[in-house]
Amino acid sequence: MKSIWELIPRPIISVAGLINVFLRKHRHSQRAGGMPIGADGKHIPWLTYPAIEFLDGxxxxxxxxxxxxxxxxxxxxxxxxxDVTTVELDPSWAEHLQRIAPPNVSVLHETNGHSYAETPKTLARNFDVIVVDGAERYRSTQAALHQ
Structure with missing residues (x-):
């Protein structure tokens, strides 16, 4: 008598396994306040799962x-x-973030795209990590490289 696993084609088993991992671990499709959350109910960035797992390590x-x-x-x-310092162009989103942010987060609002990209240079400090995931990506990246 064959087991059920011998009757089901291998590709179907593989896909079912991937779906199981996705649903169990990530559940990235869930959102809280317009932001993605992981399976643990905590907010996660809009990054690929392998990138998030890499950063978690x-x-x-x-x-x-x-x-x-x-x-x-x-x-x-x-x-x-x-600590985290973030800069936002959208005033209502910046206000929302400020309301929900923990004490180790500073939310800055910048209305001018050019000034937005230059924000790290205007602060009297250096940062260990600069993440570019907002407006003005090219200029922000250029500014980060010269930080």
């Missing part, structure tokens, strides 16, 4: 993070780093 304790564009990633970084 690194120690950011004691690190300062600067982030172009805030959201779920801001709260993700806040759980891992000493």
């Amino acid at each position: 690194l120690d950011f304790t004691g690190k300062s993070i600067f982030e172009f564009g805030g959201g779920g990633s801001t709260l993700f970084w806040a759980r891992r780093a000493r």
Whole structure:
């Protein structure tokens, strides 16, 4: 007598396994306040799952993070780093983030795209990690490289 696993084609078993891992571990499709959350109910960034798992394996304790564009990633970084500074172009989103952010997060609002990209240079400090995930990505990346 054949087992059920011998009757089901291998590709179907593989796909079922991937779906199981996705549903069990990530559940990225769930959102809270317009931001993605993981299976543990905590906010996660809009990144690929392998990227999130890679970042989960690194120690950011004691690190300062600067982030172009805030959201779920801001709260993700806040759980891992000493402090997070994020800059936002959208005033209502910046206000929302400020309301829900933990004490180790500073939310800045910048209305001018050019000034937005230059924000890290205007602060009297250096950052250990700069994340570009917002508006003005090219100029923000250029500014980050020269930080």
